[in-house]
Amino acid sequence: MATIDPVTLEVVGNYLVSTVREMGTTLMRTAYSVILREQMDCTTALFDGTGNLIAQADHVPSHQGTLAYAAKYVASNFILEAGDVVALNHPYRGGTHHPDIMIFRPIFHDGALVAIAAALGHHIDVGGRSPGSVATDARDVFEEGLIIPPLKLYRRGVLVQEVLDMIAANIRVPRETLGDIRAEIAATTVGERRYLELCERYGPERLAEIVDGLLAHSEAMMRRDLSRYPNGTYRATGYMDSDGITEDPVVIQVAVSIADGDVTIDFTGSSPQLRGPFNASISSVEAACFCAVRYMVNPAILQNAGCYRPIKLVLPPRSVVNPESPAPLSGRFHTLERIATTIVAAFNGARGSEAVGNGHGHLTSFSTSGRMPGTGDTFVLFEYHGGGWGGTSRCDGLDATFGLMANSFDNPIEAIELRYPLLIERYELIPDSGGVGKFRGGLGLRKEIRYLSGSGYFTNRSDAQKFPSLGVLGGGPGRPSAHSLVRADGAIERLPSKITNVTIAAGDLMVLETAGGGGYGEPIERDRRRVQDDLLDGKISPDVARDIYGFVQDDSAHADRQTSS
Known part of the structure; x- marks a missing residue:
């Protein structure tokens, strides 16, 4: 950090952010399905050669920890070569749930691996017993759709056509799904091109030092903001309606311990592993926890692996937050929302009037x-x-x-x-x-x-x-x-x-x-004016305005508002 001036950190950090945003724009503009093209259910990111996150687009917060988890798996389990492209959706090998197909492209400079570009898209269908791959009563991962273990979709720049053929044969809408996969691949080419431009400008060794500095800076800012909360353990409990098979509520129990900038989130007391598909893989639980904690700090902190270093998790084995394969988990997003909401509720104990x-x-x-x-x-x-x-x-x-x-x-x-x-x-x-x-x-x-x-x-x-x-x-x-x-x-x-x-x-x-x-x-x-505005906008009924807020409609105010508009 001492050898990297703050201007360089700011310039490179924002260049990386701009790059992953450009990758995301490329993905959405070339996608086939409305879920990617219109709803933006996708994410793009850059990693160093070992899978440490260095920049991620601010698209879908639930992907914060997931791509990083998978990137480390790819980096440590493959011999990567220039022109390779790796695809996966396996929820127990770094994936999230079946519809989220991830694409990873290694980036080489002068023959050396310097980074990895990645994209994730929620695909409209990946097979399984329910159209859209969203069965709410699946009993195991095999009912939920096609499982793609980490494998090379391209080898040294050459498409492995048999892989695409296998995917197409197992889904209901192959044109859309394969088109969206190609959009993800296109996004990673943008990341590769932009990162190599940085390598040419700074040199790969110096760029690696700058990236390390960015991670350290984000970690320091996270610890600074988290240190403002009083030390202690704060608890909350969240509930979901059911697991899709039984009508028993699903319990999310969290204890958030804050200690001088470190945060430990303990899920002891949460429901055991569920029969239905609302379990959450470790990569997804990490994403929910990272997201919730980042809501408690300055949103301007650059998102990278440094942000997550102060956060530790305690995940009881064979629980809803740490299931054992082949437990189903295609509905895990609802669990992630409940996890994040419950963590924020626990932080309420440290926030007082805030x-x-x-x-x-x-x-x-x-x-x-x-x-x-x-x-x-x-x-x-x-x-x-x-x-x-x-x-x-x-x-x-x-x-x-x-x-x-x-x-x-x-x-x-x-x-x-x-x-x-x-x-x-x-x-x-x-x-x-x-x-x-x-x-x-x-x-x-x-x-x-x-x-x-x-x-x-x-x-x-x-x-x-x-x-x-x-x-x-x-x-x-x-x-x-x-x-x-x-x-x-x-x-x-x-x-x-x-x-x-x-x-x-x-x-x-x-x-x-x-x-x-x-x-x-x-x-x-x-405030009386807020009540009046809500009433005129139809956001509350006259009964609620009168019985709860003690407000009686002023017809002259309604006339004045119509005149001014």
């Missing part, structure tokens, strides 16, 4: 499939939606936003209706769904999708029907999620948060209602 209400803490996701009218080709749509964030000491929670572990976009209605035989009939915020408080919780959303042609399947992979988001310091809980099917004849079927391959037909309506966030502070302390 505590935050719980967010919705899950992902309302669904898969629908069938045949395209006219061609008869199979279609698969996997989509997910956010809910309300918790209120804070400064502001209301965000409305209808992805949780702590996601950073994705909603699919544009036009993109769905152009690509699939579906019609979006309603897409709106749910009034009164955010917990009341001085600063209320964010609102959930309601989306209604009409199935237009033929017959197919619907899978609901969600949570938060049984356990609402809790408020803090007097704030109220958010509204739970709800899901249903309205059949073409008008019959209504209420659905649990987890159900697989329900048969649907033309005219059926899928209704998704996401959860709201918990409120912050006593409702009676809420």
Whole structure:
């Protein structure tokens, strides 16, 4: 560090950030599926030659630790050569769950391995018993889709066609999946090109020293920020509705111990390994913990391996956070959201008046499939939606936003209706769904999708029907999620948060209602103008305004607002 001036650190650090962002843009602009092209469920990163993270795009927080875990596996288990490309999705060899296919490209300068470029994309389908590879009742990893162990997709620049043929033969929508894999490969070529430009400018040895300095700088900044919290152990418990097979709640128990800039997160007391697919691999649990802790520090700290050095984990064997193969885990994202939300709740004990209400803490996701009218080709749509964030000491929670572990976009209605035989009939915020408080919780959303042609399947992979988001310091809980099917004849079927391959037909309506966030502070302390604005915007009902906030509608204020707008 003493030999590297701060200007060089800043220039190189931001060049690396710019590189991984450019890689991500390349991936999204060349992808075939809406889940990558529109929703941005992907990540790009750069690693040193041993698999240490040196830069990662700020796309999906749940990928923070996962790519790094896999990169180290690839670096230590392969003889890498120039032109190689390695693919994997194996959840017990560095992967996350089956739909997340990772691509790694080694970067060589003058014959020496200097870095690894990587990309990860959530693919619309990778086989398994449920379209979209999202079965909520899978009993082992073999039911969840095609497993790709780490293998070379390219050898010294030559495509191993048999590997692509094997992948294509095991999935429902090969055109989209193979197109998305090619988009990931294209992204890694960008990373290779940009990193070699840095090598030419600084020399590989000097660049390696600068990278080490960046990691040390991020570690020092993390420790500085974490040292501001009082030492101690802070506990919280989170719950999920079920594991998809039984109706028993899933328990996430955390004890966060802070000691002069070090953080240890102990999961002792969490549920044993689950029968259903909501276990989480170690790489995914690391990502959830890293993400949650980074929410507690300055977001400007460059994301690299140095950020994670102060964080230690205690993961009980054969538990929901440390399963043993072949335990199923394709639904692990919901568990990650609950882990991150629970860690933030534990940090509330150290934050005092800066505590935050719980967010919705899950992902309302669904898969629908069938045949395209006219061609008869199979279609698969996997989509997910956010809910309300918790209120804070400064502001209301965000409305209808992805949780702590996601950073994705909603699919544009036009993109769905152009690509699939579906019609979006309603897409709106749910009034009164955010917990009341001085600063209320964010609102959930309601989306209604009409199935237009033929017959197919619907899978609901969600949570938060049984356990609402809790408020803090007097704030109220958010509204739970709800899901249903309205059949073409008008019959209504209420659905649990987890159900697989329900048969649907033309005219059926899928209704998704996401959860709201918990409120912050006593409702009676809420500013009158905020209550009035919420009422005029339709975010709260007149009953809540009157009975909870003690507010009576002023018709003249409504007229004044209409005039000013």
